[in-house]
Amino acid sequence: MAPVLETKKLCxxxxxxxxxxxxxxxxxxxxxxxxxxxNGAGKTTxxxxxxxxxxxxxxxxxxxxxxxxxxxxxxxxxGGLGRTFQINTLFRxxxxxxxxxxxxxxxxxxxLRLWRPASSYQLIKxxxxxxxxxxxxxxxxxARVADLPYGKQRLVEIAIALGLKPKVLLxxxxxxxxxxxxxxxxxxNLENLPSEIAILIIEHDMDIVFRFARRITVLVQGEVLVxxxxxxxxxxxxxxxxxxxxxxxx
Amino acid sequence: xxxxxxxxSGYLADGRIRWTEWLPWVAALGxxxxxxxxxxxxxxxxxxILFALxxxxxLGYAGIITLGxxxxxxxxxxxxxxxxxxxxxxxxxxxxxxxxxxxxxxxxITGAIILRTRALTLLMLTLAITAILLEVANKMxxxxxxxxxxxxxxxxxxxxxxxxxxxxKTAFLYCLAVLFIGWFFVRRLIYSPFGAMLTGIRExxxxxxxxxAPVYRRLVLVYTISATMAGVAGALLTQVNQFVGLxxxxxxxxxxxxxxxxxxxxxxxxxxxxxxxxxxIAQDYxxxxxxxxxxxxxxxxxxxxxxxxxGGILGILDKWLPFSKPxxxxxxxxx
Numbered sequence: 218m219a220p221v222l223e224t225k226k227l228c229x230x231x232x233x234x235x236x237x238x239x240x241x242x243x244x245x246x247x248x249x250x251x252x253x254x255x256n257g258a259g260k261t262t263x264x265x266x267x268x269x270x271x272x273x274x275x276x277x278x279x280x281x282x283x284x285x286x287x288x289x290x291x292x293x294x295x296g297g298l299g300r301t302f303q304i305n306t307l308f309r310x311x312x313x314x315x316x317x318x319x320x321x322x323x324x325x326x327x328x329l330r331l332w333r334p335a336s337s338y339q340l341i342k343x344x345x346x347x348x349x350x351x352x353x354x355x356x357x358x359x360a361r362v363a364d365l366p367y368g369k370q371r372l373v374e375i376a377i378a379l380g381l382k383p384k385v386l387l388x389x390x391x392x393x394x395x396x397x398x399x400x401x402x403x404x405x406n407l408e409n410l411p412s413e414i415a416i417l418i419i420e421h422d423m424d425i426v427f428r429f430a431r432r433i434t435v436l437v438q439g440e441v442l443v444x445x446x447x448x449x450x451x452x453x454x455x456x457x458x459x460x461x462x463x464x465x466x467x
Numbered sequence: 468x469x470x471x472x473x474x475x476s477g478y479l480a481d482g483r484i485r486w487t488e489w490l491p492w493v494a495a496l497g498x499x500x501x502x503x504x505x506x507x508x509x510x511x512x513x514x515x516i517l518f519a520l521x522x523x524x525x526l527g528y529a530g531i532i533t534l535g536x537x538x539x540x541x542x543x544x545x546x547x548x549x550x551x552x553x554x555x556x557x558x559x560x561x562x563x564x565x566x567x568x569x570x571x572x573x574x575x576i577t578g579a580i581i582l583r584t585r586a587l588t589l590l591m592l593t594l595a596i597t598a599i600l601l602e603v604a605n606k607m608x609x610x611x612x613x614x615x616x617x618x619x620x621x622x623x624x625x626x627x628x629x630x631x632x633x634x635x636k637t638a639f640l641y642c643l644a645v646l647f648i649g650w651f652f653v654r655r656l657i658y659s660p661f662g663a664m665l666t667g668i669r670e671x672x673x674x675x676x677x678x679x680a681p682v683y684r685r686l687v688l689v690y691t692i693s694a695t696m697a698g699v700a701g702a703l704l705t706q707v708n709q710f711v712g713l714x715x716x717x718x719x720x721x722x723x724x725x726x727x728x729x730x731x732x733x734x735x736x737x738x739x740x741x742x743x744x745x746x747x748i749a750q751d752y753x754x755x756x757x758x759x760x761x762x763x764x765x766x767x768x769x770x771x772x773x774x775x776x777x778g779g780i781l782g783i784l785d786k787w788l789p790f791s792k793p794x795x796x797x798x799x800x801x802x
Contacts, residue, residue, distance in 0.1 A: 268677065294679030306677070308670040311477060318478040319667045320678040322660050328680065331661035334482025338660060342478060359479060381678060 218245040219282070221297070221415050222267070222385045227276035229262055229439075236262045237273070238439045244385060244415045251430035252419045255459060259439040260419045261303065264387055268300055269293050281384065294323075299383030301374040303390040303419075309363040313354060316362055316373055317345045320380035345380065352376050352406055368399030372406060379410075386410070388418040392425055404428065427451070435459070475657070475735055476528070476666055482658040491740050495643055499636075506635035507707075512747050513642040514703045517649045519728050519739035521696035526725075527734025528657055529689050530669030532586065534721045535593030538577070538600050539570040539694040541716035543701030546570075548617045548711035549610055557623040563645070563702050570698020571691050578690035582683060594718060601716035616712040620705055631709075638707045645703060649696055656692075657736065665689055669734075726765065730772055732779025741780050 220243040229237040236259045244250055252260050265271040267278060269290040278286045280296045288296075308316050321341050322328040336342075349355045352372050357365060362373055371391060378386055391407065392400035404425055410416065420426050426433065426447075433450045435442040437459050443450065450456055498509055518540055525531040543566035550556045550565055581592040604611045611617055624630040629637045656662050667675045668682055675682050705711050714720065723746070731742025749768065753761035776783045 270676075289681070290676045291679045291681040294677065300677055302673075302677070306671060306674045308667055308674065310670055311666065312479050314479060315477045315663060315667075319663060319675070322664065323679045327660050328664045329661055331656045331659045334480070334655075334658040335476070335478045335660045335663045336480055336482055336658075338478070341660075345478075377674070377678065 218247075220245050220279070221281055222417075223279040224267070225277040225279070227263075227266060227278065228274045229259075229266060229271065230274050236439045237266065240276070240436075240439075240441055242434065242441070244417055246384070246413055246415050248415045248417075249429055249431045250415075250417050251426045251433045252417060252436060253421075253423075253426055253433060254436035254442075257438075258436040260436055261389065262439075263436065264300065264389055264419060267293075267387060268298065294381060297382075297384030298387070299378040299381040299385070300387040301371075301378050301389055301391055303393055305367075305370050305374060307362045307370060307373055307377070310361060312359050313349065313362055313365070313373055313376075314342065314345055314358040317348060317376045317380045318342065320377045321345055324381050348376055348379055351409070352379075353402075366399075368395045368402065371395055371403055375403075375406065383414060385415045385417070388416060388420075390420055391418065392420070392422060400425070476662045478663060480658055484654075488737075491737070492643075492647070499639055499643075503634065503636075506639045508747065508751055510635055510639045510642045510707045511704075512743050513639070513646045514700050514707065515724070515727060515743035515747060516740050517642075517646045517703065518697055518700040518724055519731070519743050520649060520653050520736075521693045521700065522724055522728055523734065523736065523739045524653055524656070524665075524696070525690055525693040526728065527738070528662060528665040528669060529686060530672075531582070531686060531690060532590055533593040534590055534718060534725065535595070535597040536693075536697055536724060537716050537718075537720040538593075538597035539574055539697035540701035540704075540720060540724075541597070541600055541604065542573055543567070543570045543698030544705045544711045544715045545604060545611055545617070545701075546698070547702035547705040548620050551621050551705075552617055552619040553610065557621045559622050559625050559641075559706055562622070562706065563699055566698045566702030566705075567695045568698075570701070571695040573698075574691040574694025575687065578687040578694070582686045582690060594721070597717055597721060601713060604713055604716055611711070611713075614713060616710055618710050620709040620711065622706045622709065631706075635707070642703055642707065645699065649699065653696075654736065726769055728779075730768065730779055732781035735778075735781055738779050738781050745780060 222244040224240055224242045227237055227240040240263060252263065254260055262271060266273045269288060273286060277284060280293060280298055283296065285293050285296060308319065318341050321344050325341070327338060327341065346355060346358060349358055352375065354369065354372055354376060357369060362370060365373070375391060388407070392403045395403060400422070407429055418429060430447060432444070433447055434444045435450060435456050442455055442459065443453055495513070499506070522536050525533065546566040546569040547562040550562050556562065577596050581589060584592060605613055622631055625637065625641055631637050664680065664685065668685065672682055701715060704715065727742035727746040728739060730745055731740065732738030746765065749764060750761060753764040772779060778785065
């Protein structure tokens, strides 16, 4: 299938420090792809380049076939790229409903309406409530995000991204900082996401990676070390070396 | 689970006007009939409420911090003044419209330049712009009268009917009417999806970027709207005083305005009403009692508010008077 997101020879360096080197990456509709690698491998840099937070030094990013390498973040999002953040990046003082409604309003082009009260936009609220219901957040719609337990806040991250109806969803450590019983709930929700969305998950928790991903890319020092199915990655000697440190420091 | 507290904008807020929101207007009309000797002060207060509303829109809702809002106020004041004193255009609505247009243009242009920066840099740039305008007004004496001020401003009877009288009755009601329109507009705006979006930018800019909002363009837009309102407020001051002085530009009026808004309460619409009332009445009283030290009183008031009442005077009222809070009604709820 034609990739919905593709990078070609993507590079990024800060002065002499190279954090991404010739990354070739493809994501097709419906993919469940994991990006793993030790700390400092350049995973977040890669996501930031995809989103347009960081400009690559060279290389190309294609979203649904369109070159978005230099496009601002807003255009990429409108092109179908949604993300969650590793560290909660929410409207903490606003109700859960507003957190998601702001995303829905942007997507549906209603964010510049300045006459009728926001609360009269039933279409937006209905969509948000339906979305919250699928994530088990319906009862929390009116609660302030800051008052929610951390695990639920992580789900709000996902709800906001889904409010954009993304073609591609980047999940940056969706279960980071969540106790294991709650991370299970998050994983269940991830497994229930619409199957046509292409999902790239960046994760440290190997349980989640191997349960969720059907394809894995291992990033080491800014380079793709290996890409393959979970079984292949699990067997790969180089991956073991990287994670267990065998012989890597000579 | 605690419910989201007091929503004064957003998708759960009840946009209908509550009875408490009519109180300022009742008070203003009461003042008109009961305190005729204070109408000049009253008009000044109404003008600064409009000015403070425009600041609240960008500071309280969009989170743009500025010390240069007097640039638009002053430009509006001088535009109306020059139109009348130099070009002989005495129609009050034409003066307002020209002031609004000039301020909007300045807001769009300077906003497009400076809103790419944030925090302290932005603060300094806003200050620089109003300082430049002050210097220009000071030097272009043929147009502005420089330090002597611009006199000879004439305002024709409003709608051809209501002449500005020496007691300031017409002026007061005229300011009240313009303020009412401004308030109504801002109120619609902050309860709308646009207002919710502004709150989003203030609460978390990174997240607004990530949901696809072209944040910079939105900021320039709201900055322009706010500048327009400030320009109208400045023009009102000119029309009421029939004079423009250099004191409408520069740091001082910007700083005074900021203090007024903080006193009243930032980001809650009616803080812009309470702040100017308290500040300007205190100023009027203290300046009569202690002509040399009146700023001391204002300073103490500000210190008190910043130390003990971060939400301003309205923040204190919230704690004492439950009904002063905007409610998020069951009707507004999502089901």
